Amino acid sequence: MSPLRRRLFFGVPLAFAVAGGEGFYILLRRMQAQQYDPHALPSPLIGKRPPAFSLPGTAGMQGFANTDIAAPPKPMLVNWFASWCVPCAEEAAMLGKLAAGGLAIWGIAYEDNTQALKQFLAANGNPYQRIAADADGTTAINWGVYGVPETYFIDKSGIVRWRYAGALTDDVVASTLNPLLETYS
Amino acid sequence: MRRALFILALLPGLAVAQDMVTRDGVTLTQAQETRAETIGDQLRCLVCQNESIEDSNAKLAAQLRQIIRTQVVQGVPDESIMNYMVQRYGIFVLLKPPVSPLTWLLYAMPGLALLAGLAAFWFGRRKTGTAAPLNATEAARLEDLLRE
Numbered sequence: 001m002s003p004l005r006r007r008l009f010f011g012v013p014l015a016f017a018v019a020g021g022e023g024f025y026i027l028l029r030r031m032q033a034q035q036y037d038p039h040a041l042p043s044p045l046i047g048k049r050p051p052a053f054s055l056p057g058t059a060g061m062q063g064f065a066n067t068d069i070a071a072p073p074k075p076m077l078v079n080w081f082a083s084w085c086v087p088c089a090e091e092a093a094m095l096g097k098l099a100a101g102g103l104a105i106w107g108i109a110y111e112d113n114t115q116a117l118k119q120f121l122a123a124n125g126n127p128y129q130r131i132a133a134d135a136d137g138t139t140a141i142n143w144g145v146y147g148v149p150e151t152y153f154i155d156k157s158g159i160v161r162w163r164y165a166g167a168l169t170d171d172v173v174a175s176t177l178n179p180l181l182e183t184y185s
Numbered sequence: 186m187r188r189a190l191f192i193l194a195l196l197p198g199l200a201v202a203q204d205m206v207t208r209d210g211v212t213l214t215q216a217q218e219t220r221a222e223t224i225g226d227q228l229r230c231l232v233c234q235n236e237s238i239e240d241s242n243a244k245l246a247a248q249l250r251q252i253i254r255t256q257v258v259q260g261v262p263d264e265s266i267m268n269y270m271v272q273r274y275g276i277f278v279l280l281k282p283p284v285s286p287l288t289w290l291l292y293a294m295p296g297l298a299l300l301a302g303l304a305a306f307w308f309g310r311r312k313t314g315t316a317a318p319l320n321a322t323e324a325a326r327l328e329d330l331l332r333e
Binding site: 005008009039041042043044137141142143144146147 | 308
């Protein structure tokens with residue numbers, strides 16, 4: 001075996017192992033920094049308008065239809081949540097902060113009942129301008145919602161630009177939501 | 186002829202005896218249920234991502250099973266039911282993703298691995314050739330050793 005060949009025999013597998021290790025390291029680092037969630041799915045709604053729906057209001061709030069979010073005066077969030085959802089309660093403070101900052105947030109209560117919802121809002125605050133009730137989860141399936149909370153960013157032309165599955169955190173707001181608000185307002 | 190009449194006479198009974206099953210709130214024939222299961226086996230449950238919709242206990246999976254069965258009873262073709270799911274959840278919902286620019290590397294992997302193995306085998310094989318003949322000194326040394 002020539003020296004070059006011997007070196008290749010040792011070097012090529014080593015290079016693969018090092019590249020693989022580096023890849024995993026980057027992956028785990030990004031997961032730790034919450035920049036990458038292996039369970040998150042890209043939403044097919046991105047770049048499109050939400051499918052047609054018309055949902056009644058709940059907990060004393062006005063409901064809404066897809067036509068109501070077809071051309072909002074400013075970019076807005078549609079937040080899917082439920083009173084029975086633990087991360088939704090954790091997220092409430094962040095939504096309250098965003099609403100106080102002037103961002104319009106409309107909620108859709110996923111498979112919920114009015115009484116439990118009223119208690120949830122009383123306990124965690126109400127950042128929503130409107131709350132629609134998707135009692136049987138049909139609209140959620142049409143949106144491709146696969147859990148609560150999920151947050152959709154809708155621009156001024158009514159097009160979905162971003163979907164986030166899970167509770168909004170400071171990191172997510174700083175790294176993704178704020179740049180989106182700058183781009184689309 | 187008699188036999189044919191006999192079978193004919195049995196047919197209505199068969200239709201009645203064809204057992205209906207109820208699954209996830211939809212009543213359908215056994216054949217329809219089998220079709221629905223085949224479709225559901227190919228779809229990923231979005232909640233517990235390594236299970237199929239058929240296997241999963243998640244509520245969303247039950248709702249999707251119900252949608253599949255309702256559409257099967259309505260006679261919607263398999264492909265349209267698959268499209269219904271992909272439109273909502275993306276190609277991730279398919280347990281067997283289609284070949285696309287995004288997945289070609291995945292599907293090419295076995296072939297690439299085979300090629301890499303063949304290359305390693307080819308370049309790694311030992312050179313076998315005839316050894317150089319011994320010179321006089323070496324021959325004498327060998328004689329000595331053999332004699333000992």
